[in-house]
Amino acid sequence: MAYKVTLIPGDGTGPEIAEATRKCIDATGVKIDWDVQECGIEVIEAEGSIPDRVFKSIKANKVAIKGPITTPIGKGFRSVNVHLRQELGLYACVRPCKQYKGVRTFYENSKVDLVLVRENTEDLYAGVEFKAGEPKTADLINFINGIATGKKINTGLATTGVSIKPMSYEGTRDIAKYAFDYAIANKRSTISSVCKANIMKFTDGLWYDETRAVAVAYKAKFEQPELAQGVTADPALAGKAGDASGIIYTERLIDNMCMQLVQKPELYDVIVTSNLYGDILSDLCAGLVGGLGVAPGSNIGTEAAIFEATHGSAPKYKGQNKVNPTALILSGKMMLDYIGEHDAANRLDAAVAAVIAEGKDVTYDMKPDRNDPTAVGTQEMAAAICAKLKKI
Ligand code: NAD
Numbered sequence: 001m002a003y004k005v006t007l008i009p010g011d012g013t014g015p016e017i018a019e020a021t022r023k024c025i026d027a028t029g030v031k032i033d034w035d036v037q038e039c040g041i042e043v044i045e046a047e048g049s050i051p052d053r054v055f056k057s058i059k060a061n062k063v064a065i066k067g068p069i070t071t072p073i074g075k076g077f078r079s080v081n082v083h084l085r086q087e088l089g090l091y092a093c094v095r096p097c098k099q100y101k102g103v104r105t106f107y108e109n110s111k112v113d114l115v116l117v118r119e120n121t122e123d124l125y126a127g128v129e130f131k132a133g134e135p136k137t138a139d140l141i142n143f144i145n146g147i148a149t150g151k152k153i154n155t156g157l158a159t160t161g162v163s164i165k166p167m168s169y170e171g172t173r174d175i176a177k178y179a180f181d182y183a184i185a186n187k188r189s190t191i192s193s194v195c196k197a198n199i200m201k202f203t204d205g206l207w208y209d210e211t212r213a214v215a216v217a218y219k220a221k222f223e224q225p226e227l228a229q230g231v232t233a234d235p236a237l238a239g240k241a242g243d244a245s246g247i248i249y250t251e252r253l254i255d256n257m258c259m260q261l262v263q264k265p266e267l268y269d270v271i272v273t274s275n276l277y278g279d280i281l282s283d284l285c286a287g288l289v290g291g292l293g294v295a296p297g298s299n300i301g302t303e304a305a306i307f308e309a310t311h312g313s314a315p316k317y318k319g320q321n322k323v324n325p326t327a328l329i330l331s332g333k334m335m336l337d338y339i340g341e342h343d344a345a346n347r348l349d350a351a352v353a354a355v356i357a358e359g360k361d362v363t364y365d366m367k368p369d370r371n372d373p374t375a376v377g378t379q380e381m382a383a384a385i386c387a388k389l390k391k392i
Helices: 014-027 039-045 050-062 082-085 135-146 169-185 204-217 254-265 273-290 326-338 343-360 378-391
Strands: 003-008 032-036 062-068 093-097 115-117 190-193 248-253 270-273 298-300 306-307
Touching: 003 014, 003 050, 014 032, 014 062, 014 343, 014 378, 050 062, 050 082, 050 169, 050 270, 062 204, 062 326, 082 306, 093 169, 093 273, 093 326, 115 169, 115 273, 169 190, 169 204, 190 204, 190 273, 204 248, 248 254, 248 343, 254 273, 270 273, 298 326, 306 326, 326 343, 343 378
Parallel strands: 003 032, 003 062, 062 306, 115 270, 190 248, 190 270
Antiparallel strands: 093 115, 093 298, 298 306
16 A cells, blocks of 8 residues: 655745655655645745645645745744644654765765754744844843843843743653664664753753753763763653663763864764754754755654755755755655665665766766766756666
């Protein structure tokens, strides 16, 4: 029986890469009944928000592949991507960053193969924001200044905007548990927990408290054993924690992590972090392995999962059959793994790797010179991957 999968082409260059991805997934031989749902910027602008049919489709099918969707900066509707993640409870964003032979990077002599696990629903991205000049913002500032904490917002009442950073033990536990389960299932050796607890003690401090308690519940080895002293296993995980006794738990502050990743990325394996740091680190990690063109991703919840590239809609290339479809195709590979089609996922990965390694049928961004006239288009690269799949 065919799997039913929602396909959201998105906007900008989204429809082109979505089409390329669909062809490559179909070429694996896995039978998919695609439920195409238009939800690009034009649809959102016309309907005011994400149409109900899109949520219904994803909730019914439980799996979706999505092209990028444009979000206007600083105005208009809220990010469709954030809205989808929050509405569907897609709490885990998983972004593997692996080096493929033939992709030019600054790190050709080091083996980068890391996975970023980002909390997807809380933190500064929760969307709890107060605009400078609005009465409710002044009310909030007055309220904060009136509480006897000794802390005051001293900037102008009418000229200060405020964004709220909510982080919970439950949300941190869920994402840390996801990272440990992922590391065990994928035979990974290290989990690095990343935040800025030295400055934000009640949010990022909570993050470390909870990731340590989860690490203890999973029996992980602490790189710095003193961090485990006095930490008890998270009681909410009793009977639910796997055995991570072969996995090392490390901690890094976000600023140090950025430098470490640039200097010695091969030392890192699974990185678990909160929403904002995860967003920034995922682009940094994509840069380590050759850029956004090759960076896949997924947003996973208990009831549904959406697979999408890390990159955006690259609107300046819209309709030109020019951009690299690899990131969304590799997101499709993750989708195949998610539905249990591991053999098809591995063959798709091998076909992508072979086409990239040959370097012939690849898009402009994968050629040594971006103006190389031998670069092929989005659909031609997908066709080359489909042709390779027939031989694997
Ligand atoms: P972008 O990722 O769309 O593009 C930045 C640059 O990266 C492009 O100009 C292009 O040079 C390169 N690039 C991106 N994808 C590529 C590909 N597949 N092949 C080759 N080169 C590629 O980032 P942006 O310009 O900051 O964002 C454009 C829009 O996309 C914004 O509205 C943003 O909000 C949205 N966005 C959506 C998502 C999503 O849907 N998940 C993610 C990120 C950004």
